[in-house]
Amino acid sequence: MRHTWETVFDLGYGALRALRNSAIALSVSTCAVLAEPVTVVALGDSLTAGYGLPQDEGFVPQMQAWLVAQGADVVLLNAGVSGDTTAGGLARLDWSLTPDVDALIVTLGGNDLLRGIDPANSRANLEAILKAAQGRKLPVLLVGMKAPGNYGPEYQSQFDSIYPELAAQYGTLLVSSFFAPLGSEDPAKLGAFMQADGLHPNKDGVAKIVAGLGPKLLELVASVPK
Template identity: 35%
Template sequence: MSKTLFTSLSKVAALAFLFAALAAPALAQPANVLIFGDSLTSGFNLPEAQGFPAQLKRRLLADGYNVVVWNGSNPGDTSADGYSRINEALQYNPDLVLVEFGANDMLDHTDPRVTYRYLDAIIRICKARGARVILAGMLSLPKNGPNYIVGFNNIYPTLAHRHRVPLYTFMLAGVYGHPALMQSDNEHPNALGTAVMVAGVAPLIEANLRQLRLVAHEAR
């Protein structure tokens, strides 16, 4: 091999190493996942390590995802409360937001059109800030009557279709109605119920994290 060729190859290798070094920090950065909702995802009445954000983080890390999970959920919040603090919650610069509101709206018998408008605004703001959104759905209790049930239950699939965001149909799927998975108030999940919630929604979150990886790779 000539000295000139060897020198040229060395320069190419050095440049390749430099570009890889510059790109490495971006790839090593964890994805910020924001859990933004009410008591169902806040870890209400549970030790922090057993709450939804902590259990979800352990699941994602165990599955090989480099993430930071932020708990932006607040017990008692309605969709209106969520709207009032969405900009504050976005200080975490999330790559992915799980939006989970509506249970308290439903318990307060809030007009579904009002809940729709606030959730619509929350999703719009998150997307405008560059975050990917997953919408977590809620279902009305039977006692609210057929008209309310139809109006309320249609909020989530309608919004998901409108904004082209993935929908997790019912946040308490497999949990609500099972006493062993609920706290004594029969409204909030216990640690076991929270584990069921995490197991249900984690595959959807992971699918979206893979999409974020793909987008980041294509942008390089």
């Protein structure tokens, strides 16, 4: 079969076009492979750390599994330290927020309550954490705690107001209480979901908390700039 110059040109153009299309497909494929998951740091105390539970039954591992099940491309880092107060969380914030971090969950204040720390101090520490996150342009999910009545109504009112007021001031997402998904703040009513110490959720309690907080975490992830 004889080829005219036009036929040769068409064949060459067709090969070039196929090569170009292959390059585009490879580029898109490479970008998809190189796309990084959203990295979220969970800054908290023993509730975040998973105190008293096997490694895979704590809050962070269960939440990570829940996120994967929802199809979210997220890496959740456990920055929970048992016994930590809001002051402790603030003290280690800088080295917790590495350059690859995209968002932050803050679950602190429970140990401030156990120690009867002045709510003004707790507020100042939490505000400093939110200011630092704002300075890094990190979206935040602030998870509150509720004060028991044994410190008196004034203390309770001052402490409970910290989380909604700071969330409004700094434009963060808010969950009113870590224990809200369990349906009560009264440990006496939560026996089926708590460990023997009455302070920390068991595996089933964590699962309910994860299911309750998970949608807010998805909202946090969606707010991360692409």
